[in-house]
Each structure stands twice: as C-alpha cells, then as structure tokens.
Amino acid sequence: MAMTWSPIIDRARVAPVLADIAAAIEGHPRAHHSDLVDYAVFRSYLDADGAVPDPEDRAGEALIAAIELLAQVGGTPSLYGGAARIGWTVSHHASGEDADAACKAIDEVLVRQLDGWTRDYDLISGLVGFGVYALERGAWIVFPRASYFVTDGLRVRLGYLAVGGDRDHLIGQFRDNDEVVLQLRYSF
Numbered sequence: 001m002a003m004t005w006s007p008i009i010d011r012a013r014v015a016p017v018l019a020d021i022a023a024a025i026e027g028h029p030r031a032h033h034s035d036l037v038d039y040a041v042f043r044s045y046l047d048a049d050g051a052v053p054d055p056e057d058r059a060g061e062a063l064i065a066a067i068e069l070l071a072q073v074g075g076t077p078s079l080y081g082g083a084a085r086i087g088w089t090v091s092h093h094a095s096g097e098d099a100d101a102a103c104k105a106i107d108e109v110l111v112r113q114l115d116g117w118t119r120d121y122d123l124i125s126g127l128v129g130f131g132v133y134a135l136e137r138g139a140w141i142v143f144p145r146a147s148y149f150v151t152d153g154l155r156v157r158l159g160y161l162a163v164g165g166d167r168d169h170l171i172g173q174f175r176d177n178d179e180v181v182l183q184l185r186y187s188f
Contacts, residue, residue: 015051022052033073034081036066037089044093063090067102077113079129084110088133103137107170130170139171140164145181157183 022043030036043059046052066086076082087106090099110130120126131141145159159181165172 018046018051022046030062030065032081033066033069033075033086036062036069037086040066040093041089059093063094071105076125077110077130078125079132080124082125082129084129084133088136091133091136104168106133107137107168110170111173134165134169134171137169137171138165139169141171153187155183155185155187157181157185159183 025039025042030039040059040062043052043054043062047054047059063086067090070083070086077084079085079088083106087103087110090102090106094102110133114127114130117127121128123129123132140163142162143159145157147155147157149155161179161181163171163177164175167173167175
C-alpha cells in the first residue's frame with residue numbers, strides 16, 4: 001500500500017499564529033549579535049515562505065546590526081553565537097557586494113584564528129563549525145580513499161584530498177593544496 005504525504009496542519013490556520021509570534025518577538029530586546037542573527041533568520045524564512053511578509057526588511061536590518069555589533073565588540077569565532085554563525089547567516093540569507101564584503105571580512109578573521117589552532121574541533125565551537133560556514137560559501141572538500149589488506153594486520157590505503165571553492169573564501173584559498181595520501185597501518 002503506497003503512502004502519500006499530506007500536511008497535518010492547515011496552512012490557513014497556522015499563518016495567523018506565525019504572525020502573532022512575529023509580532024510578539026518585535027518587542028523583545030536583541031542586545032547580542034546572536035539574538036539579532038536569530039531574528040534575521042526567523043524573519044527571512046517567514047518572508048520567503050510568504051507566511052509573514054517583511055516589506056520593511058527588518059531581517060536585513062537585524063543582520064546589518066549583528067555584523068556591526070560583531071565588528072564593535074568582537075566575539076567568538078564559533079558557529080554557535082560567533083563569527084561563523086553570522087557569516088553563515090549572511091551567506092545563506094543575503095547576496096550582492098555588501099554580503100560578499102561582510103563574508104570576506106569574517107573569512108579573514110576566521111583564517112587568523114586557524115593559525116596555531118589548539119581549541120575544539122566540534123560543530124558548535126570548533127573547526128567543524130567553520131566548515132559548515134565554508135560549505136555555505138561554496139567551498140567543497142573531497143577525500144576518496146581505497147584500502148587493501150595485504151595481510152590480516154597490514155593495511156595500505158591510498159587517497160586523494162581535493163579542496164575547492166572561490167579563492168577569496170575561507171576554504172577556497174587552499175584549493176591549490178590538494179594531496180595524495182599513502183598510509184600504511186600495521187595492527188597487532
């Protein structure tokens with residue numbers, strides 16, 4: 001028996017609720033750049049969906065305010081509440097020369113953070129979060145590998161690491177650094 005998808009909520013009933021939520025959020029202070037970015041994402045998605053139009057471009061205003069606040073007071077480089085988060089939001093929700101300039105400035109800050117990196121590698125506060133932002137900016141990394149077990153304890157692995165993207169972006173600047181990888185591993 002084939003199953004088909006059908007919405008469980010009537011769109012006409014949800015739209016007024018979303019409008020009420022958007023109106024209620026208007027009164028809340030947004031003092032941190034993370035709050036401004038959350039608001040920008042929320043308003044952008046509601047506007048793109050047509051659920052709650054944003055003719056005054058409040059989402060854009062909030063995003064600009066977040067960038068300015070980050071430039072004034074600084075912050076962490078992380079994807080959660082930091083520069084990578086603002087960069088991801090700009091890249092995902094804005095376009096044009098101003099958006100590219102903002103992302104380029106964030107890229108430069110993040111690249112400086114990479115030199116001698118000794119912090120976390122996780123998604124929330126580490127290097128993986130930088131990667132999420134870089135992917136949104138059009139970067140890509142491919143690392144195909146093939147392994148062969150010579151004996152039960154000896155494995156040979158051959159791989160190729162290719163990096164690409166716009167040279168001016170966080171990851172794309174390393175696009176000329178492809179590598180061929182040969183690994184021997186003995187287990188006992």
